[in-house]
Amino acid sequence: MIKFYKKDSKLYSIVKNCCPKCHKGKFWPTDNPFKNIFIKNGGDLGCCKNCSFQFEIEPGFWFGAMYVSYALSVFFSLLVWLIINLINENIGVFMSFCIVALSIVGFSPLVYFYSRLIWINLFVAYEK
Numbered sequence: 001m002i003k004f005y006k007k008d009s010k011l012y013s014i015v016k017n018c019c020p021k022c023h024k025g026k027f028w029p030t031d032n033p034f035k036n037i038f039i040k041n042g043g044d045l046g047c048c049k050n051c052s053f054q055f056e057i058e059p060g061f062w063f064g065a066m067y068v069s070y071a072l073s074v075f076f077s078l079l080v081w082l083i084i085n086l087i088n089e090n091i092g093v094f095m096s097f098c099i100v101a102l103s104i105v106g107f108s109p110l111v112y113f114y115s116r117l118i119w120i121n122l123f124v125a126y127e128k
């Protein structure tokens with residue numbers, strides 16, 4: 001498989017579910033977003049087990065991840081809408097709406113998982 005990210009890049013931390021500061025400890029308890037939501041109750045680890053970095057930098061820090069979550073939801077919605085319209089050109093507006101709405105619900109664990117990782121990586125730099 002071709003890797004499109006370097007080990008010390010922010011993309012590495014996002015894709016590999018790593019601490020944004022050391023890239024060694026984990027951010028979420030598991031790498032599977034669905035397992036993380038439905039089995040681990042959707043909580044991050046709180047702090048890195050390798051470097052002890054507190055993930056919630058300030059109170060209310062994760063509210064900003066909602067903006068990332070919104071952008072990711074719009075992206076997935078447009079992608080699903082484009083795919084279903086490429087597969088079936090005669091699909092109705094109501095049916096398209098229903099499929100896109102269901103896909104938003106289906107993708108929500110993924111969106112939640114990656115929105116927090118992207119948000120924290122906007123503010124925390126990698127330190128060797």
Ligand SMILES: [Zn+2]
Pocket residue numbers: 019020021022023024025048049050051052053
């Ligand atoms: Zn760390």
